[in-house]
Amino acid sequence: TQLLEQSPQFLSIQEGENLTVYCNSSSVFSSLQWYRQEPGEGPVLLVTVVTGGEVKKLKRLTFQFGDARKDSSLHITAAQPGDTGLYLCAGASGSARQLTFGSGTQLTVLP
Amino acid sequence: GAGVSQSPSNKVTEKGKDVELRCDPISGHTALYWYRQSLGQGLEFLIYFQGNSAPDKSGLPSDRFSAERTGGSVSTLTIQRTQQEDSAVYLCASKRGAQEKLFFGSGTQLSVL
Numbered sequence: 001t002q003l004l005e006q007s008p009q010f011l012s013i014q015e016g017e018n019l020t021v022y023c024n025s026s027s028v029f030s031s032l033q034w035y036r037q038e039p040g041e042g043p044v045l046l047v048t049v050v051t052g053g054e055v056k057k058l059k060r061l062t063f064q065f066g067d068a069r070k071d072s073s074l075h076i077t078a079a080q081p082g083d084t085g086l087y088l089c090a091g092a093s094g095s096a097r098q099l100t101f102g103s104g105t106q107l108t109v110l111p
Numbered sequence: 112g113a114g115v116s117q118s119p120s121n122k123v124t125e126k127g128k129d130v131e132l133r134c135d136p137i138s139g140h141t142a143l144y145w146y147r148q149s150l151g152q153g154l155e156f157l158i159y160f161q162g163n164s165a166p167d168k169s170g171l172p173s174d175r176f177s178a179e180r181t182g183g184s185v186s187t188l189t190i191q192r193t194q195q196e197d198s199a200v201y202l203c204a205s206k207r208g209a210q211e212k213l214f215f216g217s218g219t220q221l222s223v224l
Contacts, residue, residue: 042215101154
């Protein structure tokens with residue numbers, strides 16, 4: 001069974017601070033996705049990383065895929081209250097049709 | 112439709128009753144997934160459809176859970192003899208073929224009393 005562990009589980013910070021969320025596994029994934037989910041809604045895809053060592057930037061969000069494709073990180077610069085939500089990583093492996101989701105990081109950005 | 116639609120949005124039922132949850136995927140999306148999410152947690156895979164067939168049912172928790180998909184479109188997830196531990200948000204997602212971007216519905220919040 002492939003497992004993805006996210007840390008921290010909960011994070012509460014002040015507006016303007018920086019933060020990093022981690023997603024780790026002992027398994028290799030062909031690609032890894034990050035989603036954000038707001039209360040009462042389904043997860044929405046933020047980014048997909050495919051290549052080991054790949055770095056993608058989405059405005060104030062920076063995503064990195066580990067060289068061995070077993071881990072990933074999400075860094076948010078100058079967090080804003082609108083960044084509040086549940087952040088989920090999800091890994092895809094070659095033959096499996098479904099994504100394996102991490103347990104999530106609940107981020108709260110206080111004004 | 113424009114997005115994945117799920118109904119009902121909320122369902123409260125008594126222990127032992129059967130419930131049926133519905134998912135209307137995005138038109139043209141051949142792959143459909145059901146996930147279960149406990150409060151503030153990650154997503155637990157339940158079942159995957161490609162067209163009307165379900166090549167992967169490995170995530171169904173017990174034989175009380177079943178799902179079907181007809182016409183390559185609408186899917187229903189049925190839970191028989193509901194138990195309190197079945198309480199969760201049930202999320203449906205669809206995608207077009209091999210493309211890996213999943214589009215999720217808003218989910219059905221199931222509460223078993």
